[in-house]
Amino acid sequence: MNNPNNPAVSFHHVNKIYPNKTIALQDISFTINHGKFVTFVSPSGCGKSTVLRLISKLSEVSSGKIESNIDRDKNELAFVFQEPTLMPWSNVIDNVNLPLKLTGKSLRESRTIVQEAINLVGLDGFERSYPRQLSGGMKMRVSIARALVTQPKIVLMDEPFGALDEMTRSKLNSDLLRVWQERIKTLAFLWSKKVPGFQLFTPKKLVF
Ligand SMILES: Nc1ncnc2c1ncn2[C@@H]1O[C@H](COP(=O)(O)OP(=O)(O)OP(=O)(O)O)[C@@H](O)[C@H]1O
Ligand SMILES: [Mg+2]
Numbered sequence: 212m213n214n215p216n217n218p219a220v221s222f223h224h225v226n227k228i229y230p231n232k233t234i235a236l237q238d239i240s241f242t243i244n245h246g247k248f249v250t251f252v253s254p255s256g257c258g259k260s261t262v263l264r265l266i267s268k269l270s271e272v273s274s275g276k277i278e279s280n281i282d283r284d285k286n287e288l289a290f291v292f293q294e295p296t297l298m299p300w301s302n303v304i305d306n307v308n309l310p311l312k313l314t315g316k317s318l319r320e321s322r323t324i325v326q327e328a329i330n331l332v333g334l335d336g337f338e339r340s341y342p343r344q345l346s347g348g349m350k351m352r353v354s355i356a357r358a359l360v361t362q363p364k365i366v367l368m369d370e371p372f373g374a375l376d377e378m379t380r381s382k383l384n385s386d387l388l389r390v391w392q393e394r395i396k397t398l399a400f401l402w403s404k405k406v407p408g409f410q411l412f413t414p415k416k417l418v419f
Contacts, residue, residue: 218278219245219365219397220266225275227261235261238275245364248391248398259401263290263367266399281365286310289358291368295350297342303329304338307356314361321360328356331390348379355390365397 220243227236235258243249251259264270267290268283281287289310297306304318307328311321318325329335332352342350351371358366372380391398 217245218242219247219281220399221278222262222265223276223278225265225277226273227258227265227270228273236265240275243365243397243399245397248388248395248400250400250402252402260369263369263399263401266365267367286314286361287364289361289363289366291351291354291358291366291371293370293373295342295347295354297350297353299342302339302341303334303345303353306342306353307360309357310361324360324362325356328359331359331394332356333386346379347375348383351375351383352386355387359390359394363396365399366395368398368400370401 222239222241225236225239226234228234239258239262251262253259261270265272265277266279266281267288298309301309304325305312308318308321308325311324312318326335326338329338332355334349334352334356337345337349342353345353354371372383375383387400
């Protein structure tokens with residue numbers, strides 16, 4: 212079912228019109244296969260975040276159809292936002308552990324998975340640091356590690372590197388490619404045309 216080349220998410224002639232009559236998406240069709248890294252590129256306001264909200268079922272289509280075998284209720288989907296949204300009073304371990312804690316697991320049970328995710332994003336040695344002691348890029352790494360601990364089938368990233376400087380962004384881009392190859396099963400990634408650097412990504416691109 213989750214083999215590469217099997218669809219994880221398919222949009223069929225999707226339209227999304229918000230209650231205030233804004234047409235956010237018009238006749239959009241595409242497929243994201245399992246195991247793929249898909250980048251959505253468009254100018255601001257063309258509906259990228261709307262696509263992610265529809266995939267994650269935070270919003271409903273107005274017409275058309277979305278097929279998906281991702282179950283959000285079973286933690287099969289994880290979201291990484293533009294801002295790292297970390298708990299300022301918790302250290303790196305506790306921030307990364309949060310999704311597992313919410314499933315009722317103790318840190319003792321989760322510790323190996325949490326440490327593995329921290330190592331994967333290159334933050335070993337910073338386990339006991341608090342968000343205020345980390346750079347913007349490091350906070351984003353914590354946010355990515357947190358998205359990985361439930362071992363989701365798909366990770367959605369809404370312009371996660373947009374607020375970072377170009378050097379940090381470029382380093383995180385290449386690290387994200389490695390993390391995706393090693394761990395993430397399927398990745399849908401948003402990139403605004405106003406932010407330089409999206410051409411660095413080699414995987415599949417959908418340009419609005
Ligand atoms: N909740 C909402 N209610 C009404 N209109 C909305 C809502 N959310 C988004 N829109 C509108 O839908 C269109 C697409 O918005 P969306 O946020 O999906 O674009 P985007 O491509 O993610 O933009 P950006 O690159 O600036 O993040 C825009 O015109 C926006 O104003
Ligand atoms: Mg957006």
